[in-house]
Amino acid sequence: MKKIRFGVVGLGHRGRELAKIAVLLPDVEFAAACDIKPSNWHETQWLSNAPFSEMFPKTDFYESYDEMFDKANLDVVIVETGADIHAEFCVKALCKNINVLSDIPNVANLKEAEDLWKAAEKSSAIISTGANPNYQRFTVLLNEFYKKGLLGKPYCMEAEYIHWYMPKSEDRVHLNENGDWRKLLIPIRYCTHSLGPLLTILEEELRYVSCFGTGNHADTDTNKKDDMMCAQFKTESGVVVRLMRNGRCRADIGHHNYRVFGTEGYMERIERFEKPVIRYNSQKELDTSLKEINGEFMPPEYEDNPDAKGHGGIDYAMLDYFFKAIKNGTGAPISLREGLAMTLPGIYAEESAKRNGEVLRMKYPWDADWTTEI
Ligand SMILES: NC(=O)c1ccc[n+]([C@@H]2O[C@H](COP(=O)([O-])OP(=O)(O)OC[C@H]3O[C@@H](n4cnc5c(N)ncnc54)[C@H](O)[C@@H]3O)[C@@H](O)[C@H]2O)c1
Structure with a gap:
């Protein structure tokens, strides 16, 4: 089975945590990562024992989001930039028909809500809201x-x-x-x-x-x-x-x-x-x-799963639901409408x-x- 190639934009604490959990899922490949701060990739960061570049040597790192899209052939992007700058990254991915898991809040203002809604309507990809609670x-x-x-x-x-x-x-x-x-x-x-x-x-x-x-x-x-x-x-x-x-x-x-x-x-x-x-x-x-x-x-569904990590297991559950939906073509587990x-x-x-x-x-x-x- 072809692995789902995912990229992460925003390698702060949250982006790094979700990448570490996502790689525990079956049929998923951490293909690319992007941050304007290369130190987040090349240097050891909070709660890690080694730099991500050493932990994930097969993953390509980019400083430019556009370049990541051009070169990495992604199926999915996980948007983990700061809480007030998610929408522009999600809109770009949807315009390229790349599936998105967007952290919350989805948008920072009503204009972004309109742009994101329209982009999702036109796209053949899905956007799911990363509402782990x-x-x-x-x-x-x-x-x-x-x-x-x-x-x-x-x-x-x-x-x-x-x-x-x-x-x-x-x-x-x-x-x-x-x-x-x-x-x-x-x-x-x-x-x-x-x-x-x-x-x-x-x-x-x-x-x-x-x-x-x-x-x-x-x-x-x-x-x-x-x-x-x-x-x-x-x-x-x-x-x-x-x-x-x-x-x-x-x-x-x-x-x-x-x-x-x-x-x-x-x-x-x-x-x-x-x-x-x-x-x-x-x-x-x-x-x-x-x-x-x-x-x-x-x-309750994940109680016996030793991999269920991140905020007491809810991050794993969220990623599991999302990647299963991509694999099975069943639509966003938490829709953009629910997110907005x-x-x-x-x-x-x-x-x-x-x-x-x-x-x-x-x-x-x-x-x-x-x-x-x-
Ligand atoms: N659901 C949860 O439990 C939970 C918990 C914490 C944070 N969050 C969410 O996670 C997101 C990230 O939080 P964080 O604490 O890791 O933030 P952070 O500010 O530490 O990390 C954001 C990263 O995005 C990068 N970035 C900014 N602009 C960029 C660009 N143009 N291209 C590429 N990278 C860019 C920054 O350099 C930074 O490293 C936020 O949206 C926040 O709401 C969710």
């Missing part, structure tokens, strides 16, 4: 319980993504500040990890948003981004979703929390101070008390915060009244 155990069980009717219809949901940040601690500072996008990205724009899982059980888009930012308090010596941002969204049918995201804060807590209130039950994943735990209860069961389930990310539905609310929320919480109506490229104006 959609593979976590919580999302899998949420969908299972929802489909069984245990939760009924969700009417209120909340999520928070509080990334630890300790300004004065050398070993921990990197995660919020180690790349340009981490320094510059407005916190609420990184909403995809939170909204993605919740949107899998909503049969409609988020339509309205109001958002506020706190201003800069936790550490005033470098940039002026809001430390915390709080958004409330509503769907056309009236489902309310609340989201809190941090830029900086002094809480050494992690990470991803979710709560779902449904007409027949309740479900949550909480990891504020303890080992992450999923709890649920349902009026549809004989025992209606709150039950606990292990809340680690590892998707979890990405655009952050763009509108940022604008709402700039307008002191003004309620904005959100549009998507598949809407009849779509426009790139807000």
Whole structure:
């Protein structure tokens, strides 16, 4: 069987991690890598024992994305450039009919959303959204319980993504500040990890948003981004979703929390101070008390797979689903539409915060009244 030739653009920490996991999959070949910083290829980097050039001697390295396309004969490109510059790389690949796995958020503004949507419509290749939290155990069980009717219809949901940040601690500072996008990205724009899982059980888009930012308090010596941002969204049918995201804060807590209130039950994943735990209860069961389930990310399907690595196994699951879809021609595991539905609310929320919480109506490229104006 012909191997699927993949390339990675953006060899920061994330691009390197995904390449290392992708090579564990069958029938997949790491054909090419591209970064404008050659040191990411030729020098030993964080969490590696050797340079990538030594670890993958058969892989070709390019400093130019265009040159990689011209020479590497790729079937797939994995886009791992900074979080605010994915779309231009995805559009180029789609125009050349090369399949794409795009990290999230998919786009940085509404014009990019339009361009990417049009490029995907014209292309014979697929673009899949690299939303790894959609593979976590919580999302899998949420969908299972929802489909069984245990939760009924969700009417209120909340999520928070509080990334630890300790300004004065050398070993921990990197995660919020180690790349340009981490320094510059407005916190609420990184909403995809939170909204993605919740949107899998909503049969409609988020339509309205109001958002506020706190201003800069936790550490005033470098940039002026809001430390915390709080958004409330509503769907056309009236489902309310609340989201809190941090830029900086002094809480050494992690990470991803979710709560779902449904007409027949309740479900949550909480990891504020303890080992992450999923709890649920349902009026549809004989025992209606709150039950606990292990809340680690590892998707149940991959529990016995020793290769299932990366963010507790969800990176492996995401790559496995993606490459199987390419091999079997079954379409994107997480579509561009799903990706934009979890990405655009952050763009509108940022604008709402700039307008002191003004309620904005959100549009998507598949809407009849779509426009790139807000
Ligand atoms: N889903 C997750 O769990 C998760 C976790 C962390 C990061 N991410 C995503 O991964 C992506 C990368 O994150 P990171 O922390 O590795 O970022 P990073 O800034 O460390 O790496 C990005 C790399 O892209 C390269 N680059 C920029 N412009 C380029 C160009 N024109 N051509 C080729 N290379 C170019 C940069 O030189 C850099 O090495 C981001 O989009 C982020 O959202 C996802």
